[in-house]
Amino acid sequence: MGEVDPVAINTLNHEPDIKYIVPGLKRGLDILKIFNRKRVQMNAPEIANELQVPRSTIFRLLQTLEYMDLIEKVPNTSNYKLAAGALGLGFEFLASLEITDFADPILEKLSNKTGLSAHVVIRDKTDVVFIAKKSAKLTFSSSVNIGTRLPAHGTVLGRVLLADLSKAELKKLYPESELVSFSKQTPESVDKLSQVLELDRVNGYAISEAYFEHGIGSIAAAIRDGSSKAVAAINVTYQLGTVEKSLINGLLLESVLAAAAELSRQLNYSDQKALRNVG
Amino acid sequence: MGEVDPVAINTLNHEPDIKYIVPGLKRGLDILKIFNRKRVQMNAPEIANELQVPRSTIFRLLQTLEYMDLIEKVPNTSNYKLAAGALGLGFEFLASLEITDFADPILEKLSNKTGLSAHVVIRDKTDVVFIAKKSAKLTFSSSVNIGTRLPAHGTVLGRVLLADLSKAELKKLYPESELVSFSKQTPESVDKLSQVLELDRVNGYAISEAYFEHGIGSIAAAIRDGSSKAVAAINVTYQLGTVEKSLINGLLLESVLAAAAELSRQLNYSDQKALRNVG
DNA sequence: AAATATTGTTTAATATATGAAACATTGATT
DNA sequence: AATCAATGTTTCATATATTAAACAATATTT
Structure with a gap:
C-alpha cells in the first residue's frame, strides 16, 4: 500500500519521470x-482525512x-495554520528574480499613468504566477495577490509568454491537444492556441476583452532579458465597458508597451539582439 | 547601505520539546x-556537504x-534554485493575515506624508518579520524585503510588540538572560529590556537613533486588534542626520501614530476596550 | 587524448519510519 | 455528573526509507 505511484499523485504536473x-x-x-x-486553519483529523494518511503519521508530520x-x-483551538x-x-x-528589483516603480508609474491596476507575472509551466502588482487607487482594484496562479493559455499575460516558445516546445508543454476553456475566447486546442500565439508574436502584445475573469479586460506585453527571452509579462486590467476603445488601443496600449520596454531595458535587453535573432 | 543578513540573525528556536x-x-x-x-543556486554535492547528509539521500530529496x-x-548547469x-x-x-488587506494603502499614505520608507511587521517568537512595505520615492529606499527577519529586542518595531507581553511571557520567550547586542543601544539583558519596554508601553511608541542598521533612525508604533492585542507594528525609517529632531517628534511621530490608529481601527480595535482592560 | 576527479544514479542490506492498535485525554451529549 | 464520541499520543511489529558501496556519466587535469 505504501508504494509510491508518482504518476497518479498529481495529474497536473508534467515532470520528467521521477524515480x-x-x-x-x-x-x-x-x-x-x-x-x-479559503481554508486558513484545519485540525489534524481533517488533514488526515483529506490526505488519506493515518492520524499517527499526520501527528508526526505536524510536529x-x-x-x-x-x-x-x-490559540485555544486544536487547529493549525501557516x-x-x-x-x-x-x-x-x-x-x-532579477526583475523584482525593478518592477515596483515601473508598475507604479504605469498604474498612475493609466489609472488602472498593473501586474507582472512569470510563467511556471502552464501557469502564470503574479510576482508584483500595483492596485489602482480609485476603481475596483484587482483582487489578485502575489503568488496567484492562472492558466497561461487563458490569459493574455500567459499568451505573450507562450508566444516565445517554438511549436515543439508548446506541444511538449501541452501533451493533451485539448485545453480547458474559461471563456468563449479561450483557444480549445493546442493548434488553435498556436495560431493565436502567432498573431500575438507579430503584434508584440495581446489585448483581451474577456480575460480569465468575466468582465475584465487586459492589455499585456512581454518583458525580455539580455538574451531576448520573454522572462515575464506586464499588463493593466480594467472593467469592460468602462474604457473607450480608442483609449485602449491608444494611451493604454502605449503605456503598457513603454513599461515593458523599460523593464526589458533594465534586464539588458536590446532591440539589436532581437533583430539579429529574428533575421 | 548595510544589507541585512537574515541567515545569521535567527539562531534561536524555543520550541516545546518535540518527541x-x-x-x-x-x-x-x-x-x-x-x-x-546570497546563495541563489547550489548543486547536490554542495547541499550534501552543507547539511551533512549522504549524496544518495540528497538526490532523492531534490527529486x-x-x-x-x-x-x-x-538551465545548462547542475545547480538547483527555488x-x-x-x-x-x-x-x-x-x-x-487580516492586516494585509488594509496595510498597503495606509503605508502609501504614510510614506507620501513623511517622504520616508514605511513598514509593517509582525512578531514571530523573538523576531520581527516584515509583511508589508512602501519604499520612499526619492531617498535611499530601505533594503528590507518582505519576509526579512530582525531580532525583536534590537529594533523599535520589535519593542513596541514585546511591550505587550507580561514579564512572565517575556522571560519565557528569552530563557537566557543575556541578549545579543547589535548596537550600543541594544539592551544586553532581559531585565534591561523589560525596563525599556516599560517606557515604550507608557509612550505607546518607540523611537530609535540606531535601529538595527547603523545610521538608520526609526519611529514605530503598535497596531492592535479587536481584543486590544498588539498584533503588528508600523514604522518609518530615515537616515540619521538628515531629519530635524523637531520633525521627528512632531509630524513624523504624529503620522506614524495616526497610521497605527487607522490600521488598528480597521482591525476593530477601540480605545474603550483598551481602557477597560487596563483599568 | 588519457587519466583522474567529481558528480549523478542505482542497488541491496539494514536501520528506522510507518501505521494499526491501544491507550489517554479532551469535548460533547444525555 | 456520567457516558459517549472524538481527538491526541504512544507502542511495537513490519514494511520501507536510508545509505554505504558500486557503477555510470561527466568534468577536469595532465
Missing part, C-alpha cells in the same frame, strides 16, 4: 499546500512542520 | 532554507522537491 519520491517530504508539503485563503516554524497552533516561517521561502524566491 | 521529527521532511525543508538572496515544484534545475511553487506558501500565509 523515487520521499514520502515524508511529499506528505509534509502536501499538508502545507492544503492551507489557503515536524511546527518545529520548522511553518505551521503553528491557533506560520511566519512560510514567508521566508516565497520571498527568497522573489528575491532571486 | 519525533520526520527526517525526510526536516531534511527537505532544510534544503529549501539554504537558498537565499521530490523538484516534483513538488519547489525547486528547479538552473521554483515558483515556493511563492505559494508564503503568500497564503500573508493572505491569512
Whole structure:
C-alpha cells in the first residue's frame, strides 16, 4: 500500500519521470499546500482525512512542520495554520528574480499613468504566477495577490509568454491537444492556441476583452532579458465597458508597451539582439 | 547601505520539546532554507556537504522537491534554485493575515506624508518579520524585503510588540538572560529590556537613533486588534542626520501614530476596550 | 587524448519510519 | 455528573526509507 505511484499523485504536473519520491517530504508539503485563503486553519483529523494518511503519521508530520516554524497552533483551538516561517521561502524566491528589483516603480508609474491596476507575472509551466502588482487607487482594484496562479493559455499575460516558445516546445508543454476553456475566447486546442500565439508574436502584445475573469479586460506585453527571452509579462486590467476603445488601443496600449520596454531595458535587453535573432 | 543578513540573525528556536521529527521532511525543508538572496543556486554535492547528509539521500530529496515544484534545475548547469511553487506558501500565509488587506494603502499614505520608507511587521517568537512595505520615492529606499527577519529586542518595531507581553511571557520567550547586542543601544539583558519596554508601553511608541542598521533612525508604533492585542507594528525609517529632531517628534511621530490608529481601527480595535482592560 | 576527479544514479542490506492498535485525554451529549 | 464520541499520543511489529558501496556519466587535469 505504501508504494509510491508518482504518476497518479498529481495529474497536473508534467515532470520528467521521477524515480523515487520521499514520502515524508511529499506528505509534509502536501499538508502545507492544503492551507489557503479559503481554508486558513484545519485540525489534524481533517488533514488526515483529506490526505488519506493515518492520524499517527499526520501527528508526526505536524510536529515536524511546527518545529520548522511553518505551521503553528491557533490559540485555544486544536487547529493549525501557516506560520511566519512560510514567508521566508516565497520571498527568497522573489528575491532571486532579477526583475523584482525593478518592477515596483515601473508598475507604479504605469498604474498612475493609466489609472488602472498593473501586474507582472512569470510563467511556471502552464501557469502564470503574479510576482508584483500595483492596485489602482480609485476603481475596483484587482483582487489578485502575489503568488496567484492562472492558466497561461487563458490569459493574455500567459499568451505573450507562450508566444516565445517554438511549436515543439508548446506541444511538449501541452501533451493533451485539448485545453480547458474559461471563456468563449479561450483557444480549445493546442493548434488553435498556436495560431493565436502567432498573431500575438507579430503584434508584440495581446489585448483581451474577456480575460480569465468575466468582465475584465487586459492589455499585456512581454518583458525580455539580455538574451531576448520573454522572462515575464506586464499588463493593466480594467472593467469592460468602462474604457473607450480608442483609449485602449491608444494611451493604454502605449503605456503598457513603454513599461515593458523599460523593464526589458533594465534586464539588458536590446532591440539589436532581437533583430539579429529574428533575421 | 548595510544589507541585512537574515541567515545569521535567527539562531534561536524555543520550541516545546518535540518527541519525533520526520527526517525526510526536516531534511527537505532544510534544503529549501539554504537558498537565499546570497546563495541563489547550489548543486547536490554542495547541499550534501552543507547539511551533512549522504549524496544518495540528497538526490532523492531534490527529486521530490523538484516534483513538488519547489525547486528547479538552473538551465545548462547542475545547480538547483527555488521554483515558483515556493511563492505559494508564503503568500497564503500573508493572505491569512487580516492586516494585509488594509496595510498597503495606509503605508502609501504614510510614506507620501513623511517622504520616508514605511513598514509593517509582525512578531514571530523573538523576531520581527516584515509583511508589508512602501519604499520612499526619492531617498535611499530601505533594503528590507518582505519576509526579512530582525531580532525583536534590537529594533523599535520589535519593542513596541514585546511591550505587550507580561514579564512572565517575556522571560519565557528569552530563557537566557543575556541578549545579543547589535548596537550600543541594544539592551544586553532581559531585565534591561523589560525596563525599556516599560517606557515604550507608557509612550505607546518607540523611537530609535540606531535601529538595527547603523545610521538608520526609526519611529514605530503598535497596531492592535479587536481584543486590544498588539498584533503588528508600523514604522518609518530615515537616515540619521538628515531629519530635524523637531520633525521627528512632531509630524513624523504624529503620522506614524495616526497610521497605527487607522490600521488598528480597521482591525476593530477601540480605545474603550483598551481602557477597560487596563483599568 | 588519457587519466583522474567529481558528480549523478542505482542497488541491496539494514536501520528506522510507518501505521494499526491501544491507550489517554479532551469535548460533547444525555 | 456520567457516558459517549472524538481527538491526541504512544507502542511495537513490519514494511520501507536510508545509505554505504558500486557503477555510470561527466568534468577536469595532465
